[in-house]
Structures are given as C-alpha cells and as structure tokens.
Amino acid sequence: MVEIVSELVYARLGTIPVPYEEGWALQRRLHERRVAGLVPDTVLLLEHEPVYTAGKRTGPWDRPQSDPGAPVYDIDRGGKITWHGPGQLTVYPIVKLRDPIDVIAYVRMLEEAVIRVIAEFGLSGRRVEGRTGVWLEADPQRGLIERKIAAIGCRIARGVGMHGFALNCNNDLTWFDRIVPCGISDAGVTSLTQELGRDIGVADVIEATERHLADVLGARTYDHVDGVPELPEPAEPARA
Template sequence: MDMRHLTGHVEYHAGWDLQRRTHESVRTENLGDTVFFLEHVSVYTAGARTNRAEYPTDGTEVVKVDRGGKITWHGPGQIVAYPIIRLAKPFDVVEYVRTLEQAVMDVCATLGLETMRVEGRSGVWVAADPADAPDPRLERKVCAIGARVAKGVTMHGLALNCDADLTAFDRIVPCGIPAEDADVTSLTAELGRRVTVDEVRPLLEAALADRLAPLLARTAEAVPAPA
C-alpha cells in the first residue's frame, strides 16, 4: 500500500475529487492500493441516512456525500484516513469497517487509551464512567467511520479526533446520536495531554498497513503508484 500524506488543510471537495480519481485508477488497476492521510478545512458532511433534524440549526453548509453513516464534522486537529484499496473477493463490507475500527483501537492502545466498540454503532468509543463525579461521563466516540465500497474498491474511511476543537460537534447531532445518549471526545481530552495529528499519523499508518493487508486482493505485486 502506498501511504500518502497530504499537507495543509485540504478543502473537502478537493479531497473527495482526489478520492474519486484514485478510486477509478485503482479499479482499472492503473494504480496500486493507496491510503491518503490528511486534515480537512472545517466542514460538515452528511451520509445518505442523515435526517434534516440533525443538520446545523444556523444554516451552515453541509456537504452531502456517498458514504455510509450520518452527519459528522471534519477539520483541523482530526486525522482523516481514506483507504482506496481493492478488496479480495468475496468481500464483506462489515468486516472491512470492523478492520478500520480495530486499526484505530490498536493506535489508541499504543497511546494508553482503552477503547471499545458499541453494538449497533460504528466507530471507536471510550466507555461510559457512571462513577465519575460530579458529572458522570457517557460513552464517547473518538473516531467516526463512514465507508463505501464500489466495484470492489473502497472509498472514504475514518476520522480520528486528536486535538480537534470539539465544540464544532455542538451544532449538529453527530452520527445521529443525541447528546443525552452519547458524546464525542478526542485523544487529547481523554489522555490529559496534547496529542497531535503528527504524533498519531505514523501509528495509524502502521496499524492500517497491518490490519488491512489480509483483506487486499493483491498483496505481492501491486501496481506501483506514480511518483
């Protein structure tokens, strides 16, 4: 897999266009399996299952996208990974999503944060702590996942909050989950120290390379990516 780091803050439509072009090249085997790592300019994106009631109430623009999941936020301080890879047949979309989750859970464990899955909800979570006084903490999502598989090749991916400004989530119903039911968090908030995208990126690259390898249609002689 070719791991590519895009510098700066990438405008969402530019990143989406890059995904589509890369997807076509991987599908036609003109390009090998590729994973992009980046930070976006602040933006809200909504999957097909998003309800209008979950949108920002102030009219902020929301980009409708062709991935799974509901509405979420992307922006500085959040590392986004877009694997554009050809899955081995027969491929299982649920297995692919679980593999992305496990890669992120590996990263969190390396950093000293215990995480989990929540039944019926995608992503990576920190457990509730009802004994935490004076304000018991709900289950908290640290990483959102929204993927698409078209013609056996993946698009979109995961968004892991490192040191992002979490107030951006206050204006929406993130992932369609009401605030009284669950919350959103970051590695920085949970670990009590600043955890940057630059610190997390190499850990996430290694975890994805390890966890995705068994799912790839071609692992030995992938078409090399152009320089």
C-alpha cells in the same frame, strides 16, 4: 488477520488543511485508477478545512439547525452526519477488496486499527453494538458518558473502497455541538487530547496509524509518499 491487500502506499498530504471538495475529487480520481488497475492500493492521510459531511442516512434533524459556520456536503458514503477539520486525522483507504466482499468485516478492520492506535496512548477503545466507530466506555464515577473518538463511514464501488475514518486528536470539539454526530443523540464526542489532558496532534498518530492499518488489512509491505500521489491518466477508449 485475513489479507485484504498485499501492499499499501500511504500518501501524507501534509499539515495544511485540505478543502473538502478538493479531497473528495482526489478520492474519486484515485478510485477510478485503482478500479482500472493503474495504481496500487493507496491510503490518503490528511486534515480537512472545517466541513460537515452528511452520509446517505442523514435526517433533517441531524443537520445544523442554525448557521453551521462551515460548508455541509451531502456525500455518497454510508452513515449520517459528522464533522472534519484541523486537528483530526482523516484517513481514506482507496483499496481493492478481495472477493467475496464483506463490507461489515472491512469496517471492523478499520475500527480495529483505531483501537490499536489509541491503545498506544493508554486508551481502551471499544465497539458498541449497532453503532460504527470507536468508543470510550462511560465512567459514571467521573461523570463521563459513552463517547466517540473516531468516526467511520465507507463506500465500496466496483470492489474498491472510498471514504474511511477520522480520529479526533486535538481538534475543537465544539463543532460537533451544531449537529447530532452520526445521528446519535445519547452519547458524546471526545479526542485524544481531551482524554489524556495533554496535546496529541495529528503528527503524533500518523506512524502508528500506518503501521496498524497495514497490519489489520494484511499488507505484507507498505511505503509512504509526501503529497498527492502520481495519478496516471486512464487510457481513452479505442475509436471505431
């Protein structure tokens, strides 16, 4: 695997769901400091309070057509609309990518990490041409259509990534009924718990996620901290 980063710090933000606005602000602060070289490549792992996030390609028909029951944020990542909330592991790699930057290759690495994680639970994840994320193949004999188990949406600014991926563990899937998830109307959404018939929570997948993400990004070492990582203040510009 091609090295993207040399070492990673994983910041586990705990079991209390994080309001989206708070998590987004933390991403932006961390991104600013990574661009400035003040912090190492850092990955946030968290659960959000229920929220819908609409990427730059979201159409009006993709959005909730009635009371969504949760805030809707228009954000600066690629892709369309999705949901985040309790029971879903959301992963934000704030990492500096090597030149020349290949966004598609980076997205494929994130997909590969998820594919390896769910393989540890006996599920065969796959990519679908023309669609991002990780999918489970349709099974007509069981009456199952193609369904997404992890959504991916990224933004690269000044060489540093933001946003990332979300793996459905034991979240309430009915939240997706209010939207057209990722703008795809002819497929379903699923979770580890739904597929395996037993409860698989966020805590059950964090260690595997850290291990496989570090591997696909080529990190030689990784460590983790509990809670918000220390964020040094950027230097103020010198006054004339």
